[in-house]
Amino acid sequence: MLAPERFGxxxxxxxxxxxxxxxxxxxLKAWGKRKRVGWFAPSYSQAKIGYNLLKEMVPAHLRRANDAELVVYLPVGSEFHFKTAEKPALIYGAAYDLFVIDEASRIREAAWHAIRSTITQTKAPGKIIANAKGKANWFFRSWRLANEGRPGWSCHRISTVANPYVDPLEVAEARRDLPERKFLELYEAEFFADAQSIFGDISCRIDKDIMGMPKRGRAxxxxxxxxxxxxxSVCIxxxxxxxxxxxMAIFPLGLPWDQARxxxxxIATTYNDAFILVDSTGVGDPVLDEMKDMSVRVEGYKFTNETKDNLISALMKDVETGQISWGDWPTLSEEMQDFQATRLPGGAWRYAAPEGAHDDTVIALGLANWARRDRKTKGSLLYV
Ligand SMILES: Nc1ncnc2c1ncn2[C@@H]1O[C@H](COP(=O)(O)OP(=O)(O)OP(=O)(O)O)[C@@H](O)[C@H]1O
Ligand SMILES: [Mg+2]
Structure with missing residues (x-):
């Protein structure tokens, strides 16, 4: 807390x-001086926590306080202004000689920009403190910059048990009650990635010349x-x-199953009696059964957490090593880029598009790749 760098x-x-x-x-910094201190928290009630702590700490005869405005006045002329950062636009305009951002990982980046503007002229030092809360936020980015040694920035990590006023047995009990990742985040201030894109930059895998009609002699x-x-439904x-x-064919939404089949x-007939691997999870199961009655070669792939992991891991590896490539198809490229792996509390990975986005083309490519691998290595198609 007492590190000398401008930003802690x-x-x-x-x-x-x-x-x-x-x-x-x-x-300590403001006592006996004439400092304006800006204290920012994610909400009014959280700003009030800091306000009340300060009032409790300084004997009543040594300070004045304005409960309506959340301002505390200390001897000689220092003022502490406790603010909510809910509306960043209202933060602009003031100037502070010291600042604190409490619960920074719950404060929007726009508020940090506004707070930064209030300390530019004064070159005020300050503390930015928070629980760890994923990596996709400005607090983590600032912490990492400080950790990498940015001049004037210091970086700290403190675990709950460092507070002598907290019972270590209570912390040990929380460890038993909470998923490990949650515990490490909340009590040890460890940062975890929320989700990560797994195919990386895929632009180099796009081969513009390969979309095409079936060629004689190809399988x-x-x-x-x-x-x-x-x-x-998507077919690749x-x-x-x-x-x-x-x-690649993307069928119209709501196309009846018999027509999709x-x-x-x-398409299979057109492409030299191609082998079909179809998602047979849930409603796919009867569709698979009915396709088996048609004159096509078809097998099913049932999705569970484990089989999805297998399918996507194989696709990741083959994309990485150039075993599979695809045409300049914007929907597929977008979905590949968006596709994410999210770490579950138990440590397993969940693969899916981010909320609101689709991953049908990625799954179709994964299925085609799975079938391709199998045909190539074993000359037959395993099904799960
Ligand atoms: N230096 C100290 N002297 C006395 N008590 C302390 C001190 N530091 C912390 N405490 C005690 O620990 C409690 C927790 O401190 P504080 O509220 O500052 O923690 P926090 O990390 O901000 O918690 P939260 O995660 O809830 O925001 C305080 O209510 C107080 O009782
Ligand atoms: Mg706190």
């Missing part, structure tokens, strides 16, 4: 004494992801030998 970025466990520590730091596979709740055709995706079968 502190990730700390819950009840580690963050708020109290910052009140003490600011009082193909088809990956078919069936649309379920408002998603379209791949050349087994070269790993090139040669065609016929279209998939027609």
């Amino acid at each position: 970025i502190c990730a700390a466990g819950t009840k580690s004494g963050k708020t109290m520590g910052c009140v003490i730091w600011a009082v 193909y596979v088809i990956g078919a992801d069936l649309g379920k709740h408002g998603d379209p 055709v791949c050349d087994i030998e070269s790993g090139q995706m040669v065609s 016929k279209r998939i079968a027609r």
